[in-house]
Amino acid sequence: MILDVVFNHTAEGNHLGPMLSFKGIDNAGYYRLMPQAPRYYMDFTGTGNTLNTVNPAVLRLIIDSLRYFVLECHVDGFRFDLAAALARELYDVDRLSLFFDVIHQDPVLSQVKLIAEPWDVGPGGYNTLEHELVALHELVQFQVPHGSLTDEIASQPRAVHATTRYSPVLGAYPWQQRW
Numbered sequence: 782m783i784l785d786v787v788f789n790h791t792a793e794g795n796h797l798g799p800m801l802s803f804k805g806i807d808n809a810g811y812y813r814l815m816p817q818a819p820r821y822y823m824d825f826t827g828t829g830n831t832l833n834t835v836n837p838a839v840l841r842l843i844i845d846s847l848r849y850f851v852l853e854c855h856v857d858g859f860r861f862d863l864a865a866a867l868a869r870e871l872y873d874v875d876r877l878s879l880f881f882d883v884i885h886q887d888p889v890l891s892q893v894k895l896i897a898e899p900w901d902v903g904p905g906g907y908n909t910l911e912h913e914l915v916a917l918h919e920l921v922q923f924q925v926p927h928g929s930l931t932d933e934i935a936s937q938p939r940a941v942h943a944t945t946r947y948s949p950v951l952g953a954y955p956w957q958q959r960w
Contacts, residue, residue: 782855782856782857783856783857783858783859783860783894783896784850784854784856784858784859784860785859785860785862786846786847786859786860786861786862787862787863788832788834788843788846788861788862788867789825789826789831789832789861789862789863789864789866789867789901790826790828790829790830790831790832790863790866791803791830791832793829793830794828794829794830795821795822795824795829795830796820796821796822797829798829798830803832807838810833810836810838810839811832811833811836811838811839812830812831812832812833813825813830813831813832813833813869823903824902824903825863825865825866825869825901825902825903826863826866826901826902827902831866831869831903832866832867834867834869834878834879834880835870835879840879840880840883843867843880844883844884844887844890847859847884847890848887848889848890851889851890851893852889856893857893857894858893858894858895858896859893859894859895859896860896860897860898861895861896861897861898862898863898863900863901863902864897864898864899864901865898865899865900865901865903866901866903867880868880868881868897869901869903
């Protein structure tokens, strides 16, 4: 069984969203914030926030969760939603990021199947991984089919995002405004 996991964002949304968990515990630690305006969130996911996988506590939470699912629930692997957001170090997507490094070095996680959705909505986020990653006992790369239905569906939000600017005054992209 492959478990679809979403470790790139939470339900807390942007600065206007509810405080459900991480915002109240350590907002600046758990989320990627705009350096020049830390009240606002960096949003590489299209949901209003992006988890800060550069923070050791966040990375540990993710790795511990993955290990739990393998050891206790016996899943065969994972599909990472918007994996490019997990692979961002400072701003850019890095295929050799700490996130992938830790998974590759982990004695449990390096033995399961790993599928990475190769894009996010941030700058340079589409096709930055260029390949989906699958691990049987080591990472193996294969080309993403450019004519696939998934690619066509995913291109719609990317097209909107590419032509829309973030507004610190509004605190979000236009589609993230409160109803």
